[in-house]
Amino acid sequence: MTALLxxxxxxxxxxxxxxxxxxxxxxNEGEIVTLIGANGAGKSTLMMTICGSPRASEGSIVFGGKxxxxxxTHDIMRMSISQSPEGxxxxxxxxxxxxxxxxxxxxGFDHFDADIDRVFGLFPILKxxxxxxxxxxxxxxxxxxxxxxxxxxxxxLLLLDEPxxxxxxxxxxxxFDVLRDLNQKEGLTVFLVEQNAYHALRLAHRGYVxxxxxxxxTGAGRExxxxxxxxxxxxxxxxx
Amino acid sequence: MANSTEESALSTSAVGAEIExxxxxxxxxxxxxxxxxxxxxxxxxxxxxxxxxSALIALALAGPMVGLRTETAxxxxxxxxxxxxxxxxxxVVFFGRLFLTxxxxxxxxGIRSVAATSFRLLPSGTQLSNWKVPGLIGAIAFTIVxxxxxxxxxxxxxxxxxxxxxxMLGWGLNVVVGLAGLLxxxxxxxxxxxxxxxxxxxxxxxxxFWVCLPMAGILAAGWGLILGFPVLRLRGDYxxxxxxxxxxxxxxxxxxxxxxxxxxxxISGIPRPTLFGIPFDRSDEGFAAIFGLEYSSIQRIIFLYYxxxxxxxxxxxxxxxLRRLPxxxxxxALREDExxxxxxxxxxxxxxxxxxxxxxxxGGFAGSFFATRQGFISPESFTAIESFIILAVVVxxxxxxxxxxxxxxxxxxxxxxxxxELQEYRxxxxxxxxxxxxxxxxxxxxxxxxxxxxxxxxxKAVRAxxxxxxxx
Numbered sequence: 001m002t003a004l005l006x007x008x009x010x011x012x013x014x015x016x017x018x019x020x021x022x023x024x025x026x027x028n029e030g031e032i033v034t035l036i037g038a039n040g041a042g043k044s045t046l047m048m049t050i051c052g053s054p055r056a057s058e059g060s061i062v063f064g065g066k067x068x069x070x071x072x073t074h075d076i077m078r079m080s081i082s083q084s085p086e087g088x089x090x091x092x093x094x095x096x097x098x099x100x101x102x103x104x105x106x107x108g109f110d111h112f113d114a115d116i117d118r119v120f121g122l123f124p125i126l127k128x129x130x131x132x133x134x135x136x137x138x139x140x141x142x143x144x145x146x147x148x149x150x151x152x153x154x155x156x157l158l159l160l161d162e163p164x165x166x167x168x169x170x171x172x173x174x175x176f177d178v179l180r181d182l183n184q185k186e187g188l189t190v191f192l193v194e195q196n197a198y199h200a201l202r203l204a205h206r207g208y209v210x211x212x213x214x215x216x217x218t219g220a221g222r223e224x225x226x227x228x229x230x231x232x233x234x235x236x237x238x239x240x
Numbered sequence: 241m242a243n244s245t246e247e248s249a250l251s252t253s254a255v256g257a258e259i260e261x262x263x264x265x266x267x268x269x270x271x272x273x274x275x276x277x278x279x280x281x282x283x284x285x286x287x288x289x290x291x292x293x294s295a296l297i298a299l300a301l302a303g304p305m306v307g308l309r310t311e312t313a314x315x316x317x318x319x320x321x322x323x324x325x326x327x328x329x330x331x332v333v334f335f336g337r338l339f340l341t342x343x344x345x346x347x348x349x350g351i352r353s354v355a356a357t358s359f360r361l362l363p364s365g366t367q368l369s370n371w372k373v374p375g376l377i378g379a380i381a382f383t384i385v386x387x388x389x390x391x392x393x394x395x396x397x398x399x400x401x402x403x404x405x406x407x408m409l410g411w412g413l414n415v416v417v418g419l420a421g422l423l424x425x426x427x428x429x430x431x432x433x434x435x436x437x438x439x440x441x442x443x444x445x446x447x448x449f450w451v452c453l454p455m456a457g458i459l460a461a462g463w464g465l466i467l468g469f470p471v472l473r474l475r476g477d478y479x480x481x482x483x484x485x486x487x488x489x490x491x492x493x494x495x496x497x498x499x500x501x502x503x504x505x506x507i508s509g510i511p512r513p514t515l516f517g518i519p520f521d522r523s524d525e526g527f528a529a530i531f532g533l534e535y536s537s538i539q540r541i542i543f544l545y546y547x548x549x550x551x552x553x554x555x556x557x558x559x560x561x562l563r564r565l566p567x568x569x570x571x572x573a574l575r576e577d578e579x580x581x582x583x584x585x586x587x588x589x590x591x592x593x594x595x596x597x598x599x600x601x602x603g604g605f606a607g608s609f610f611a612t613r614q615g616f617i618s619p620e621s622f623t624a625i626e627s628f629i630i631l632a633v634v635v636x637x638x639x640x641x642x643x644x645x646x647x648x649x650x651x652x653x654x655x656x657x658x659x660x661e662l663q664e665y666r667x668x669x670x671x672x673x674x675x676x677x678x679x680x681x682x683x684x685x686x687x688x689x690x691x692x693x694x695x696x697x698x699x700k701a702v703r704a705x706x707x708x709x710x711x712x
Contacts, residue, residue, distance in 0.1 A: 051583060077585035085583050091576035095691045102573045105566060106585030131691065153585065 002065070004029045004189050005050070005081075005157055010059035012042075012049045019045040021213040022059065027157065027191050032183050034192040034200040034221065036234055037210035043193045044086050046210070047161050050191075051083055052076050063157070078106045082155035086162050086193075088146040092135030096126055099134050099145055103152030111154070119148035122178050140171035147175065151182075157189045158182075164196040172196065176203050197234035201225040209234075284567035284594060287341040295334035302329045324451055331454040343561060383549055387542040397541045401548055401613065403653050405606055408552040410633040410645035411559055412602030417631065418640035419559075419568065420595035421575025423480045426467070426487025427630050430460045430600040432622035434607020436494060439507040439617055449513035449612045453605060460604020461597040463490075468596035472589055475578070487627050494619045506618025510611050512540065513547060544613050551609060555602045556642055562598070564692045571595050572640075572692075636677060638684025647685050 003026040012020040019042050027033045037043050049056050052073040061069045068076050077083065082103075091099050100119065104112055120127040123144040129137060134145060143163050150158055160179075164172040176199055182188040194200035201207050201221040209217040209230060217224065224230050307326040311318055386392055386400065409431065416424045437456035441447050471482050494501045501507070512520060520527045520540035527543075528535035562568040570591045573581050581588055611617050633652060637644025655673060659666040681687065 053582065072587075073582045074585050074587045077583055083583045085579060089577050089580035089583070091573055091580065093576055093689055094572060095693075097693055098569070098572075098691055101693055102569060102581075102584055102586075105570065105573075149584070 003027060003062075004064060005191070006062045007046070007050065008060050008062070010046070010049060010056040010061060012045055012054055012056050014045075014054065019054075019213055020049065020056075023210075023213070023215055025208055025215065027189060029156070029189055030183070030187045031206060032179065032190040032192060032204045034194055034204035034207045035210055036194055036197040036200055036207060036230075038233070039195075041210040042213040043210055044161055045213075047083070047086075047159055047191075047193050050076075050159065051081075077153075080154065080156040081159065082150035082153050082157070083159040084143075084146040084150045084161065084163065087165070088142045090134040090137075090142050090145050090149065092133065094134055096130045096132055096134060096137070096145055099149050100126075100152050103149035106153040115152050115154065119151050122151070122182070123148050140167050140175075143167060143171070143175060144178075147178070155188070157191065159191050159193075161193045162195060163192070164194060164199065172199060179203065197230065198225070201230075283565060284342070284562070285590065287338055290341055291334050291338035294337040295330050298333035299326070299330050302326045324447060327447075327451050327455070331451070335454060342565065380553075387545055394538060394541060397538065397545055399653065399657065401541070401545050403649050404545070404548040404552045405610060406630065406633060406649045406653065407646055408548065408555050408606045408609075409603060409630045410637065410649060411552065411555045411642060412599050412606065413630050413634050414599075414640065414642065414645060415559055415562075415571070415602070416595050416599035417634050419563065419575065420571040420592065422471075422592065422595060423476065423483070424596075424599070425480050425484035425624075425627055425631065426490075427483075427599070427603055428622050428624070428626040429467070429487040429490035430463060430603030431607040431610065431626065432490055432494060432619075433460045433463045433600075434604030435611040435617050435622070436501060436507070436607075437604065438608035438611045439510045440501070442511050442611075443507060443509060448511060449608070453608050456608040457601045457604045460607065461601040464596040464598075464600025465593055467600075468593045472592055484624065484627075487622075487624060491619050491622050491624075494622070501619075504619060506616055506620075507611075508616040510615050510617065512615065513543065513612050515543060544609075548609055548613075551605055555605070560642065567591070567594055569692065632674060636674060636684055638681075638686040638688075640689055641684065641686040644684055644686035 005025075005027040007023055007025040009022045009024060010020055011018065011022055023042075023046055025033075025035070025046070035043050035046065045054070048054060050061055052068070052071060056069055059069070060067055063076075063079060063081060066079070068079065071079075091102060094102070097116075100116060101109075101112070104115065120130075125141055126144060126148055129141060134142065137145060143165075147158075147160065147163065150160075158179075163175055163179075167175070179190055179192070180203060183190055192200055192204060201224050204221040207219065207221045207224045208215050209224065217227070217230065219227075225235075303326055306329065307321060307323050309320050309322050311320055383400075387397060392400075409427070412430075413424065413427045416422050416427070434456040437459040438449070438452040441452045441455060442449070467483065467486050471479050474482060495504050497503070514520075515527060518525065518527050518530055520543055522535050523529070526535065527533070527539055533539070559568075563572070570581065570586050571594075573584075573586065574588060574591050574595075578588055581591070610621070614621075629652065633645055633648045636651070637646070637648035652670065655670045656666065659669055662669065677685070
């Protein structure tokens with residue numbers, strides 16, 4: 001099986017500071033892959049590097065057989081990759097509906113009706129809130145909106161940067177349930193960057209652990225969850 | 241305790257890595273529900289390209305057929321050149337084609353495909369809520385009949401023209417600052433470019449107002465792009481400083497490039513606009529003589545008033561429509577969050593450049609009008625204070641609000657006129673009044689932002705007194 005997305009030996013710098021020291025990640029079609037790690041490990045940098053901002057200074061990123069390492073960000077995001085960025089970044093003054101409309105900007109509006117019904121089916125609360133301004137939604141609703149907006153461009157690969165950030169456990173579960181449904185029923189490939197290692201590893205088929213800009217461990221989600229070093233470092237000594 | 245219930249609830253639903261292989265194979269098999277679609281191009285860009293191509297074809301056709309004419313002269317035929325009608329033809333084709341593609345043909349050709357869905361675009365009128373629509377119609381009707389009302393003497397007409405000019409400038413700047421969120425402190429530069437383009441073209445090549453108007457707009461738009469490129473990566477304070485400097489540079493160049501612009505002496509003898517070639521003067525071919533009226537200088541003023549009224553309404557109409565097109569939505573999204581824009585596949589470079597160019601074009605039109613109205617221009621008319629007044633109008637009216645700008649212009653103009661006696665205290669009082677207004681309404685006089693899309697049957701725009709407040 002060829003990988004849908006493969007990141008090969010990618011190094012990224014912020015000025016002279018090394019953020020990624022040669023990262024290899026493979027994501028196969030139909031998988032949920034998670035990347036866990038502490039603050040500052042370089043998780044979000046990897047996600048942003050995939051999107052071309054900042055750019056990888058070494059190594060290559062291949063999506064669906066095409067080298068996207070040096071494509072401009074907006075071109076990458078038009079190649080059936082979608083991202084729900086860290087901190088959600090919805091458009092606060094635009095309504096829920098307008099936010100979703102912006103999500104479809106990359107592919108045009110031929111399927112807008114069907115797609116909007118789809119995401120309203122996934123997140124019914126958004127249907128109720130459709131005329132409301134993005135900025136007036138609760139944190140959980142904003143996160144749902146961010147994911148729904150990313151889905152509006154009909155991605156094959158969904159990149160999610162910390163969807164559980166600052167959310168109540170119940171909401172996190174709701175969101176992760178939707179991701180699992182999308183993956184199982186529709187074969188959506190998901191790359192999930194998370195601090196919340198416990199939930200992420202339970203959801204994911206495979207996981208990567210990142211420390212200081214390097215991948216230190218990889219394996220099936222459940223397997224990683226059982227490992228002592230993962231439990232010690234990311235699960236508060238196995239308190240869960 | 242809570243932790244354990246959470247745990248048990250999770251274990252019932254969390255399958256994750258435990259999914260059996262066959263279930264996964266099932267899920268992956270078959271076509272993914274999201275099929276890839278070719279990204280639809282930027283509609284405004286496509287329309288622009290289309291219009292440019294049409295204009296080039298028109299130029300190729302009209303150039304030899306209209307531009308060059310053979311005349312019998314002594315000793316055979318001679319070739320005379322006749323470029324003015326060619327320019328007019330090309331301009332008409334360019335703008336006509338652009339207008340038709342964007343607003344007329346777009347309905348069927350997919351450029352405005354959103355309209356074809358069960359969602360509908362709000363008509364332009366919904367900038368105001370429904371009960372205000374009669375008010376809007378009334379206001380437009382009033383502006384149309386105003387010159388013939390008994391109180392409309394020379395003074396009132398002049399004031400009305402000034403107000404409309406600033407409305408147009410405010411609406412033009414609103415595209416850049418209000419919609420795209422790019423703080424531009426040098427907007428007067430485009431006003432100056434428009435005015436000088438018209439003045440120089442008119443005096444050097446003996447062209448009329450109507451031929452020069454589109455050219456001045458295009459030149460100003462070009463200068464908008466020239467400003468746009470270097471500031472693509474800048475935002476906020478840094479952008480403001482560079483645009484401020486740009487405005488000053490244009491003015492300083494105009495002052496110092498004596499051979500070209502006549503420097504501080506300015507340009508005089510700028511032709512007045514004509515009505516299909518009929519001038520507004522005392523001559524036998526003048527407007528008054530032809531229509532059998534008694535000559536009066538107010539006729540020309542009324543004509544100028546209608547020109548600026550039409551130009552301002554066009555500016556408003558185009559802006560309102562653009563807001564509902566992909567390019568306008570991209571402007572607004574850019575104002576909200578540039579990173580999110582890029583992550584949604586929006587080309588932020590093009591989006592910024594179109595905002596600068598569109599705003600500059602309207603500034604250029606207003607500049608041409610200013611030049612033809614005054615008949616004389618000099619760099620003194622384009623100082624930084626003009627930029628600040630236009631920006632103040634936009635901010636005071638409420639960023640992004642078309643109606644707010646009108647109210648702000650009327651307020652500022654009235655304040656300046658009423659306080660004229662107070663001379664140097666005038667600015668102090670106006671400034672104080674503006675501070676008070678901003679304390680009273682920190683987001684401008686009209687701070688509601690009306691959504692550009694709504695579900696069928698729910699046309700009521702959501703009131704949003706909270707514009708820009710809840711962001712977390």
